[in-house]
Amino acid sequence: METLERSKRYMNPYLAGLIIGIAMIAAYYFSAEGLGSSGGFKTVVVATTNAINHDYAKKTKFFESYVSEPESRPIKTWLVFELIGVMVGAIISASIAGRLKIGIGKSPKITNKTRLIAALSGGILWGVGTQLGRGCTSGLIMSGMAVNSLSGYIGLAAVFGGGYAIAYFFRKLWI
């Protein structure tokens, strides 16, 4: 079966985990940073808003602390560089394994349109959730767990516990 063979080409999950774990140790050792994603997204939004309308950015509480504290910015932009790296790393891995092609990942039982609407809605929910919860799976949960932070475990319980609790209601999207 073609699909099964393709999935076999993925790296052993424990080995992939080990690589990410080592990347995280390096991030902490060199830069005192966890591996994050949503923080980098936020920086892009803040920087864009600031460029378009500095006055608004300064007055709005959400942007204020990022715009007016210059010393907090280098650390924030670290995440942007990290994210650029993530994209490059993903492309390298995908091209080695021959997975680099345009397509839509979805359950065969739903249409492309359904999948894209779901992806957009999911993204929006993540955008809101990460800002409220102070980080995403990588920045809040994985990095938090790496340093035994309580917030990481709360995030783990909420995201995965919540996920299992509601999975049944959205099963048509996936199985």
Add this chain to the structure above:
Amino acid sequence: MKKIEIYIISALLLGAVWLTLAGKIEKNDKELCPYKLISQAVQIENKITVDDLAKKLMTKDPSIVLIDVRSADEFKKFSLSGAINIPLEKLLADDNLPIINQEVNNNIFYSNGSDKAAKAWLICNRLGYKNNFYLSGGLNSWIKDIIKATPPEETASKEDFELYNSRKAASIFFGGGTVGESNNSSAAPAAASSKPLRKKESAGGGCN
């Protein structure tokens, strides 16, 4: 289970057991490392912004004593008027103790960035000397924000303009710019020092 999975899982378990057995290594708490103190320095109210300093100097606040903690060479090239020079290395020399350990004046340490001055403050703080502060951002900020104050964007808020006006007044007061001077904010603080100031210092990161 594949071999590699057994290796990785065993490594994780062994590492966790090792970690548990390693226990807590006694950390010498008495000798706090300097960077911990630096982070403490950043949190406590012990620094003064360039704007506040400018105001105090313009009102001729008599309690202010400016202490330049850079080297004598740098001090000669450029310093704030009225400042005295105590290089960081000589901070605790006998002659200088009466200056830093006193209860009357407010000492303000400054250097090119924040680091050296913050170190001077830390040393004083650990010795229990009071009434010491350091200039946040140091001469870099002083030159950039006060002497070469640049007008805000036209769209900027009213507060920005007020801040700019007070900075401009201060700049003229200290003999820096004239009205309508070029607003080239990227100009290096040439007057401050012949050697280019390091970026890290103005970022206020760790110590070196």
Add this chain to the structure above:
Amino acid sequence: MGPLFSQGIIGEELNMFIGFLIGILFGFGLESGGFANTRKLAGVFYGYDFVVLKVFFTAALTAAIGLFLLDRYQIMDINLTFYPKTFWLPTLIGGLIMAFGFIIGGFCPGTSLCAASTGKIDGMVFVGGVFLGIIGYAFTSATLWEGLKNKGALGKVDIATALGLSDGLFILLVTIVAVIAFVVVTKIEAHMKAKHDYQL
């Protein structure tokens, strides 16, 4: 002694470059683990593919064990690193919102970026959604969220200390739980794969 950047041992530019390299390693690990494939990600909630759980726990535990060992042997001071402060209420509610996002969207921000950069259109749409979500949050933050966001502040809480355990013992317990989970989910996975014909 690390972390290097906080102590000024490495400069800002080098730090950014290292961030880029670390990102490459992270992205490589994510993509080769299958995290750019939304079907594999969603599988964890439906029992047909537990790659998320395996990669995720291996990564978190590797990092935790490594970091605390470095801290023990004074190669690095963990107190100087990024340490998420705990605000339990917003994290809980935000986490639940993210849970919906995960089930509906099939990605999280980091994995969507991997998917988007390797040509998955749903990944690109998801990334766009994340931006929209953050912008939406930003423009409503003052009215809707600001009060909630700072509720339940507990500061820096170490879960092991809170439970009265040493950091090492807590990590050991989590590792044991994780290993048991690895064995169990592998069985579930095989069972589900035999029973249903899922396409990944």
